[in-house]
Amino acid sequence: MVVPTLRQKKRYVHLRFECPCNISENEAQAELYGALLSFLGELGFSRANPKLVEFNSTSKSGILKCSNAEIQNVKAALALVNRVKGENGCIRILKVSGSVSKLMD
Amino acid sequence: MPEYYDLGVRFWEDGLEKHANSLGFKSICSFSKEGNGIEIRAQRLEDLKLGTPGKITLLSSQNPELLKKACRRDLDMLLFGRFLPDVGLVRIAAENKKPFEIPVSVLLERKGAERALLMSKISFFLKICNKYKADFILTSGATNKFFMKSPPELVAIGEALGLSHDQAVKSISIIPEYILER
Numbered sequence: 001m002v003v004p005t006l007r008q009k010k011r012y013v014h015l016r017f018e019c020p021c022n023i024s025e026n027e028a029q030a031e032l033y034g035a036l037l038s039f040l041g042e043l044g045f046s047r048a049n050p051k052l053v054e055f056n057s058t059s060k061s062g063i064l065k066c067s068n069a070e071i072q073n074v075k076a077a078l079a080l081v082n083r084v085k086g087e088n089g090c091i092r093i094l095k096v097s098g099s100v101s102k103l104m105d
Numbered sequence: 106m107p108e109y110y111d112l113g114v115r116f117w118e119d120g121l122e123k124h125a126n127s128l129g130f131k132s133i134c135s136f137s138k139e140g141n142g143i144e145i146r147a148q149r150l151e152d153l154k155l156g157t158p159g160k161i162t163l164l165s166s167q168n169p170e171l172l173k174k175a176c177r178r179d180l181d182m183l184l185f186g187r188f189l190p191d192v193g194l195v196r197i198a199a200e201n202k203k204p205f206e207i208p209v210s211v212l213l214e215r216k217g218a219e220r221a222l223l224m225s226k227i228s229f230f231l232k233i234c235n236k237y238k239a240d241f242i243l244t245s246g247a248t249n250k251f252f253m254k255s256p257p258e259l260v261a262i263g264e265a266l267g268l269s270h271d272q273a274v275k276s277i278s279i280i281p282e283y284i285l286e287r
Contacts, residue, residue, distance in 0.1 A: 018251060038217070075261035079254050080220075082213045090251040093258060 008049065009068035013096050014103040015078060016061040019089025025055040028062060031084055035091070039077035040070075048074050053100065063100060071096060107274060109256040110281035112161065112182065113208050113244025114140070121250075128255040132285065134161045144184075150174055161284065163206060169194045176201040181284050182242065184208070188223070188230040192237070199239035204280055207231070208246025209254060209262050228267040235272070242284075243276045 017023050023031070029052045037045050048070035055062035066074045078091045097103045108131040114121070117137040125133045136144040142161040147153050150171055153164070164175050165184040169191045172183050176197045183198060184206045185191075198205060207227060212220055234241050243263050247253040254262070256277055263273030 072261045072264045075258060076265035079209075079258035079262055080212060082251060088249065088251050093255065096257075 010049075010065055011068050011071045011096055011098060012053065012100050012103055013064045013066065013071075013074065013078075014061065014094040015064060016059070016092045016094055017084055017089065018092050019060070019084040019087055021085050021087050021089070022057065023060055023085065024057050025052070025062075027085060028052065028055050028057075028060075031081070032064060032078070032091070035081045036074065036077045039080060040073055044070070044073060050074065061094070063103060068098075107278035108282065109277050110134070110285065111245050111247075111253070111259075111277070112142070112242055112281045112284065113163075113206055113246045114253070115144075115210070115246060115248045118250075124250060125253065128253060130256065134281075134285075136163060145180075147171060147175075153178070173197050176203050181287065182206045185230075186211075188226040190229050190233050192233060195233050195237045195239045199234075199237045202240065204240035204242050204284065205230075205234060206242050206244055206246075207266075207276075208244050209259065210246030210248065210252050212262070213252055224266060231266055231268060235268075240280050241276055242280050243273065 032052060036048060036050055040048055048066045050064055050066045053063045053065050075093055078093060081091045083089060095103055109129055110132050111125060111130050112134040114133050114135040117135050117139040134142040136142040142163060144163045144165055146165045148168055153175060162180040163182045163184055164180050166172050167186050172185055173194050183203050212223060215223055231241060243259050245252055245254045259277050260273040263276060264270060
């Protein structure tokens, strides 16, 4: 168990895939990790420590957890996505919050 | 809370302004036939025919000498596609209060090393703009709806290009507002 003060500060990003195709949770995770890895590199990716917490394939929206310190870089990486599953599309950031419950409000 | 503007949309379709409002923009400028802006692409001084009054005029050129001369003419924004650190151009633009457009779409169109090198060029160009107090505007440069970015996304990209948070916010709020009021 880590002491609360030593725990990494995190942020939750509510995002939505805007593309004509259907997308499953695994595909969404691959797209997100691919985008983050290509923009941030391996070192930046490890610092951002992203994790797809939740994904709804019907609404194509999900929640990505990442480090608070790297939130701006994560937002930039997701904003620079212009293809999803090989088709024109983008990842729209809807809201950023420190807790999952607030994202759902 | 500031009001945000995207002064670099490159297409037009029905409901575009509504879509921009839903993203968080108060207003946009579209460089298309139906839009409220005119983009002039010029390579030589003879090509330079300045636009219609009442519309926002953007001069896009790869030639820094032409852009320097155009700074003294009646236009609203400059786009230097090569993003070379031409100090002379930046100083003249700062003296004449002509902002540079920084379209994010140029990054979206590239991948990998090409994108990284362009980011480095833009980053250094912005550093020089800050040093000589030249204005710049971050725009989406969108050619379709997927390329349109929300204000927080533009700010995040601005910060990735080396701007401070305040500089990035100013470049999509105060400076575009000044151009629209001019």
